[in-house]
Amino acid sequence: MKYFAGLDWGESHHDLAVVDDHGQLVTHTRLPDNHEGLAQLLATLTTVRRNRRSIPIGIETGRGLMVAGLLKAGQPVVVLNPTQVANYRSRLAAQKKKSDRGDARLLAHVLRVDGDAHRSTPAVSTNAAALRELTRAHRQALHSSGLLARRLRSVLRDYYPSAATAWAHLPAGLTRPEARIVLAAAPTPTRAARLTRRRLETLLTAAGRTRLIGTEAARLHELFHTPALRQPAGIEAAMGHRAAALLTQLDATITSAQNLWVEVEVLADQHPQTEIYRSFPGMGPLLAARLLAELGDDPRRFPTSRNLRAFCAATPITWASGTSRRVSHRRKTNPILAETGHLWAFAALTRSPGARALYDRRRAAGDRHPAALRRLYAHFLGSLHYCLRHHVHYRDELAFARSTTPGMAENGT
Template sequence: MNYYAGLDWGESHHDLAVVDADGQLISHIRVTDDASGLTQLLAALTAVKRRRRSIPVGIETSRGLMVAGLRKAGQPVVVLNPTQVANYRSRLAPQRKKSDRGDARLLAHILRVDGDAHRPAPTSSPQASALREATRAHRQGNHTAGLLARRLRSVLRDYYPAAATAWAHLPGGLTRPEARLILTAAPTPTRAIRLTTRRLETLLASAGRTRLITAEATRLHELFHARALRQPPEVEDAMGRHAAALLTQLDATIASAHTLWTHIDTLAEQHPQTPIYRSFPGMGPLLAARLLAELGDDPHRFPTPRNLHAFCAATPITWASGTSHKVSHRRKANPILAETGHLWAFATLTRSPGARALYDRRRAAGDHHPAALRRLYARLLGSLHYCLRTGSNYDEDRAFTASAEPETEHGT
């Protein structure tokens, strides 16, 4: 007899439901989110079937201590998409209703009915899992820094427009070290006017600038002394304090992201698959770490290149019904893999003759820039699949050709 389990998770407790092959509820318990709760959960599965590891457990999250405990105990865990779970509710009852006990049973029913469409979570090594946590935290830190920089710019525009535009033409804008250091020294127009060219040169050098220091200091000095509208002194001082507070948060966020990157670099260098990723053209240290972290190091996770393409949103979605036929790219996908793929494919255009030729050929065939990059991304993923399976580094003539598939299979 086959059995299927569903675990509805919560902050303080979890509900476990087990059903048999006929959909009959065999067991239901509520456990706490701690070590004793995990012991009770495993005991309940053992009571249903002595070989409990043959019972898949469906859950809507891949994170948390309970999931880590189940995987450490060897229990197969199947992560289900919450959107798909919500669509399954109407299959059990015409009236939509929700409860923890009902949700646990619903998850078990999904595995019973469509278990072949949902695979267990990959068995990545602890090193790859740690790399995933670190790279995601680093990406979130970069996004937070960008958000704080935009908030700072919005505040500066209301009382200090010279500072809001001083570094707008440079990469990084207000997140640049010299911008943050100068704004910390002069958070208001009144204090900026007091900055001499010599003082600006000192600040620029302290921020790490090594070229054209005098020219940049002269430009900033002229910009800060240009005639401009001003807020009343009291308002200007208050808004300056607001900007200084945002600068403090921005500095801390950037420093934290830098610390995380140091840790990411250490973890990536210790992983045996890193040399394969880094051998690809356009694959910098950060892109390699992110891709390795999201794909994991389970050698059997993607049996074919097509499976890898679909997971990374490199293959299109086809909608064909009657006379209607539409092909579009996958929008519901892992945003980290989609972002990494776009950057990776773009970086290869100047570093790989084969990649450039494929891109130019697709543009000539009518593909727009994003569509051509997605085709290139799919081809690169095929090369990566080949290299990981064979344990070899990238070679323009061997790996790129070995992964080639008819381009019509990738859509537009």
């Protein structure tokens, strides 16, 4: 007799249901979200079967202390997509209904009926799991800083257009240290008009600029003294306070991103697979850390390079019905992997002759720029799968060689 469990997750309590391979409910219990609840859950599974590790548990989230406790106890956990689970509701009743008890039983039924279509949570090392948390937090901080910079620019355009355009032609724009330190010293046009060239040079030096300080100070001085439309004094002062508040938030977010990146570098350097990732062309420290964090280091997670490509959304989906056939890229995927793959493939175009040749061939065959980059991304993933399996560094002349050897065939070259 086989058994399958479902755990309906909640903030204060969880519902556990266990069914047998005939679909009969074996047990149901409600557990508190604490250490005692985890002990009760494991004891319940042991009551059902002495070897509780043979009972997979379906759950709709892969995060939280309860999931961490189950994984630490060696219990197989299968994370199910909530959208897919919702489509199963009509299997048990004609009228869809929802309850914590019913959802726990539904999750168990999903594993019983289609358990082979869902994979258990990979056995990721503590280092890789911690790296995933840090890289995601770092990416979120970067996105937040970009959002705050756009909001700040929108506010500046309403009363201080010279500041909104002063650094628009430079990379990073308002997130640059020199932009933030000048705006902190002069958050309004009135205060900017009081800045002398010497004061601007001092601010630029404090921001870390080392080249063309005098030229940049002269440019800003002329820009801030150019006649422009102005808000009434009271409104200008109020909007200056608003911009200063946004600037404070922006500074804090950028500082957080920088601190997180220091921790990311430390963890990434400690992982044995990092050097393999960084051996690929276009794979800088940031992209390597993100890709390693999202893929994990479980050697059994991706049996073939095809599995790895599908997980990273680097392979297309075919829609075929009768005489109709359409091939499109995967849209429902991990956004971090999709973003990392695009940046990786684009950066490799100027660092790998083989990558550039493959990209040009795909463009000549009719692929648009994103599609050609996805082809290149898929090719790199095949090479990455081979390198990780054999613990070797990437070699461009082998990755793009037209060979029929087993290794190169597995790379998809």
